[in-house]
Amino acid sequence: MDGEEVSKVEGETRRRRKGKGKERGENPARNRQQNNFLPSSSLSGCQIRTEVSKARWVEEIGMAQVIEKNGSLWATTGVIRNGNLYCHIEEIGYLAQIGALVLLDDGENVMGLKDIFTKCADRRYGCTWEFFEAYRDLKSLGFIVGRHGQPWSLKHDNLKPNSNFTVDTDFIADRIEELQIGAANLIFDIYKPNSKFKKTDPGAPSFIICLVGDWPPIRKEVEYLEEKCKLVPLKFCHVNHGDVRFFSFPEVSLPVLP
Amino acid sequence: MELSGPRWKGKNFAQIANSNPMSEIIAQLQVCLSNSESAALPIGTDFLLETVPELTKLLNRTSFGRQLTTSYDSKQYFQLSPEETFYLHHFLKCLKVSIDNAKLIDVNDFWNFMRSRSELFPIYYRAYVHLRSKNWIVKLGTKNGVDYVVYRHHPALVHSEYAVIVDRENDKGEKEGERMRVWSDLHCAVRACNGVAKAVLLLNVMGYEVNFNLPELLERTIVDERQITRWVPSQCRDDCKLEGNKGEHH
8 A cells, every 4th residue: 555545544544443423434435445355546546537638649759749738737747849738658648547638549539548558568659567657656646757858848949830859759769779678777857746847947856766677776887877867866766566666775974983 | 764863772872972982992992802811712603702801891892792691700701703703803903813722823814714614704804894993883683684783882872773784796896796686685675674763784895806815805895885775755755745736636
């Protein structure tokens, strides 16, 4: 259980012990869960949303263009290219999973979660399933998550609005080379929750996430990656069958005692 | 986990520690041991030292070895680990060692003796020297599933802050030790140690070669110190507002 679920259960236990409130009525979802031996979900409590956005998948660039923007979440989600808003497949996956986004194909057909999740795992779009799980974990906790090194906002004054975004396709191609199985990859720039976040001027990230593969990184790798991150703190992420954990390996210097 | 500093076991214990610097007590131990006729004898993989009350007190105050409880009053007995014995003999130059009834004078003979008993002895000794020479108290970490636990002063005064795991790599930066090879090793160490309020400290002995002699071990290896910390994003610090934008999160 994650932190939110733990506090929910604790709160409920407290209420039950005090004998207050209608226990059955207070948390019908959890009661249903317990009665039917249902597992806890990967996202606690997906509410029905009234603010649903729409985006259209653009295969040539491996992203979706947002065509109907609803809700304030877009202040910290999606990238701006030449005045238009686009989102990466991991953002689509997360928003679709929580019901905040409907994804259309190049026609008017709605793409289901199965297709969206499959695209997340596809690797052609700069994402892997583990990458998506890490994204979802951090995003659902309120962090602002961007692909490492990718600008939040770009203007191409000499490009027509519908032309190919070579910048992004190049970047996706780079990303495919980088995301080797088992290797360590710098994947996210993370900003702490901030209502004043501006895509045109995000500032330096609070930390950078490195997704690590099957083996823990060795000292040499840690030092190499730290140098690449310059002064931004680095955290290592390991995803194991949906379980997302983060570690850091700060250098310390035990003081000489008197 | 973030450690907020040493956890002293009593109200004025920090002051007691400050008034009794460990380096000074160790200096007293050195004098006492040097003047003692007692020599450490191998028993099993450890060493046995017969002591008298003054030496007993100093060994306890500097937390070397384990005192064996006996019904004798005039003499006491300590069991010392290989690293402790070698450190007192070689680094502090005060402990006599007797093997096969011969009092060894040559520290290199003793070094070869220790190496013949344990291939990894040089690595552990290097780590032990690194910690003890900074005046930290070093005890075995078996209870916590690690190599050592280190204390800022005597264990009676303060809880240990770090659980130490010793690893090694060669001079090309290639990992050679068997520790932290798989993810469950990390998860396990961090879980076990955080549960007892200790941070995991990974000491990497770098640049070691098997044919090193004793001076080369100390001069040509470097000990890298890194903490292994788990970051739990949902427990971010207070300055990290997790409510986020309205309407964005449930």
